[in-house]
Amino acid sequence: MTAPTGRAPTERADAARNRLRILDAARRRLAADGFAELSLDAVAKDAGVGVGTVYRRFRSKAGLVYSLIEDNEARFQEEFARHCADDAPSAHDRLRAFLHGLAELVEDNRELLLLAEASVPAGRYHSAPFRRHHEQIVGMLTELAPGVDAAYVADLLLMAFTPGLFDFQRTERGWDVARIKGGLDTVLAGLAETGGPARDAGGTDGAGGGSEG
The missing domain is CATH 1.10.357.10 (Tetracycline Repressor, domain 2)
Incomplete structure (x- = not known):
């Protein structure tokens, strides 16, 4: 059912932007440090989002990869x-x-x-x-x-x-x-x-x- 306000589309757009920021941050981390040193906490910090956001969306390093x-x-x-x-x-x-x-x-x-x-x-x-x-x-x-x-x-x-x-x-x-x-x-x-x-x-x-x- 469609939400009665314009809030849901805004949240979806924010989620999409966060996803791109997280993936871009992960690429930079992988290029610099490799997979062994990849940390979801570090990726979250680089992307400027909460670490909970990264874990909820990707769950693990493998999910992010x-x-x-x-x-x-x-x-x-x-x-x-x-x-x-x-x-x-x-x-x-x-x-x-x-x-x-x-x-x-x-x-x-x-x-x-x-x-x-x-x-x-x-x-x-x-x-x-x-x-x-x-x-x-x-x-x-x-x-x-x-x-x-x-x-x-x-x-x-x-x-x-x-x-x-x-x-x-x-x-x-x-x-x-x-x-x-x-x-x-x-x-x-x-x-x-x-x-x-x-x-x-x-x-x-x-x-x-x-x-x-």
């Missing part, structure tokens, strides 16, 4: 939507921009994503961002290369952004993000070239024709 990931995902989606609105890019250009944007998203949030992966190893595959990314990639692949198994290939592409693998490539292999993007471009080019008529599991084409013998 997941909220940061969700907020960064929202920003990524907004940027991708703006890209798609400019000059009606092709499916190839949209998918390339999407994959490059994901690489930058993982790079910018590597520590957060590694923390999330460590706490729930398989949780990524059940998360809303993963399902959303998979659906978006499937849509673009279906347009770009209708002959491929879009759902399976989407899983393969998303494996490139597994936090542990991405971090291994950046730290142990010493690859920069440009090299990772270049590898994704190579895969994408191959998909565009080979995405012919769809084939069923038995290797016949969509028209049901048998193999030549």
Whole structure:
């Protein structure tokens, strides 16, 4: 039921502003001190809100980390939507921009994503961002290369952004993000070239024709 006064909308606006202030403060703290030193009390002080406000909204450091990931995902989606609105890019250009944007998203949030992966190893595959990314990639692949198994290939592409693998490539292999993007471009080019008529599991084409013998 709608409140009889204008107080509720004002409270919602204040809550939204507080949330942004808390997340901004948490980002600064993480950048300066890392997760191990992250304190909800310190974040509350930096954000200029009561510590009870932080605990009620996020409950724990893990809750704050997941909220940061969700907020960064929202920003990524907004940027991708703006890209798609400019000059009606092709499916190839949209998918390339999407994959490059994901690489930058993982790079910018590597520590957060590694923390999330460590706490729930398989949780990524059940998360809303993963399902959303998979659906978006499937849509673009279906347009770009209708002959491929879009759902399976989407899983393969998303494996490139597994936090542990991405971090291994950046730290142990010493690859920069440009090299990772270049590898994704190579895969994408191959998909565009080979995405012919769809084939069923038995290797016949969509028209049901048998193999030549």
